[in-house]
Amino acid sequence: MAQTMINGALFQLTATWSNGRPVMTTWHAVVEASGARPTAVANTAAKVNTAWITNVLPLLPDNYSFTGCRWTDLNSEDGATGVAGAGPQTGGDVSTAGTPPNVGVLVTKNFAGAGRNKRTGRVFLPGNLETLIDENGIVSSGKLTQLQNGLAAFKAGVETGTLPVGAASVALVVAHTPSVIVTQSVTRRLPDPDGLLSSDPITGFTAQPLVSGIKRRVGR
Numbered sequence: 001m002a003q004t005m006i007n008g009a010l011f012q013l014t015a016t017w018s019n020g021r022p023v024m025t026t027w028h029a030v031v032e033a034s035g036a037r038p039t040a041v042a043n044t045a046a047k048v049n050t051a052w053i054t055n056v057l058p059l060l061p062d063n064y065s066f067t068g069c070r071w072t073d074l075n076s077e078d079g080a081t082g083v084a085g086a087g088p089q090t091g092g093d094v095s096t097a098g099t100p101p102n103v104g105v106l107v108t109k110n111f112a113g114a115g116r117n118k119r120t121g122r123v124f125l126p127g128n129l130e131t132l133i134d135e136n137g138i139v140s141s142g143k144l145t146q147l148q149n150g151l152a153a154f155k156a157g158v159e160t161g162t163l164p165v166g167a168a169s170v171a172l173v174v175a176h177t178p179s180v181i182v183t184q185s186v187t188r189r190l191p192d193p194d195g196l197l198s199s200d201p202i203t204g205f206t207a208q209p210l211v212s213g214i215k216r217r218v219g220r
Contacts, residue, residue, distance in 0.1 A: 005175060005197035007032055008074035009041045011048050016088070018063040023126055028074075028175040029158070030199060035166040037073055038080035043164030045071040045084035051157030053089055056125075059150045060091035064126060074197065105139055105147055106208045109174050111200035121174035121202070123151070144207040151205040173199035 005028070013025040027048065033040040049068055057066055068086040073079030109121030125147060132140045155172050164170065178195025181187060 002077045003074070003178070003193065003195055003197055004077055004079075005030075005074040005199060008173075008175065008197060008199065009044065010072040010074055011045055012070045012072075013048070013052060013066070014068055014070060015064055015066045017126070018065070023064065025123060025125075027123075028173050028197075028199060030169075030171045030173050030201075032168040032170075033166055034168040037075060037166075038082070040164060040166035040168075041071055041073045041080065042082050042084065044158075044167055044170050045069050045082070046086075047164050047170070048158055049084055049086035051154045053086060055153040055157055056150050057089060058092035059146055060125065061093050062091045064091040065089065066091075105144070107147060107151060108206040108208065109202050110204045110206060111174050111202055113200065123205075138209050139207070141209075144209060147207045148205045155202060155205075172202045174202060175199045 007030045009029050009031045011027045011029065013027070015023040015025075017023055029044065029048075031037075031040050031044050052069075053066065057064075065088040066086065067088050068084050070081070070083050072081045104124055104126040107123045107125060109123060111120065132143045158172055159170055176198045178192040178197060179189045180192040180195065182190050
């Protein structure tokens with residue numbers, strides 16, 4: 001069995017760094033289909049690619065090379081999968097030297113009603129320009145605003161305008177992992193690998209001022 005989400009879809013944006021290391025950025029969406037779901041999700045993946053290339057890629061270092069996205073229909077356990085290619089296309093920020101790929105900006109995916117019971121989502125944007133980070137690891141406010149605006153435009157690009165063929169509506173969401181209570185020596189709640197994901201529409205983005213790092217992205 002596998003986790004599912006009603007009308008849900010997973011889009012994993014794929015890229016490589018200049019040292020050959022893979023970079024992946026994950027987004028969930030609710031895709032209401034007006035026709036065949038595989039067609040709706042596949043065409044939504046193409047629109048996700050276009051929105052990313054138009055609004056976010058120009059803000060990322062030229063070390064970043066975007067190649068497209070892998071999509072999965074989460075509406076059922078046997079949902080269709082596929083790949084929407086779109087590259088390679090490199091980041092547009094080439095003004096000065098950049099940081100390693102494991103150092104970048106962590107952005108919060110906001111939604112209404114976030115709290116202890118439902119946590120906000122996150123997206124990590126790899127790399128940054130050395131000149132935009134001070135000695136305390138704080139990213140310049142101008143760059144944070146630029147990234148927030150770029151992601152907001154990306155979201156609008158996915159959700160508005162001409163709908164993907166086969167789709168009645170598309171909304172980027174924060175997906176919440178289901179859990180089950182397991183009784184061992186004590187009773188506790190664990191992630192349910194076969195449960196139903198819930199979700200909330202993304203309402204905006206907040207870029208964190210302190211530079212962030214991801215160990216898996218360190219080039220070797």
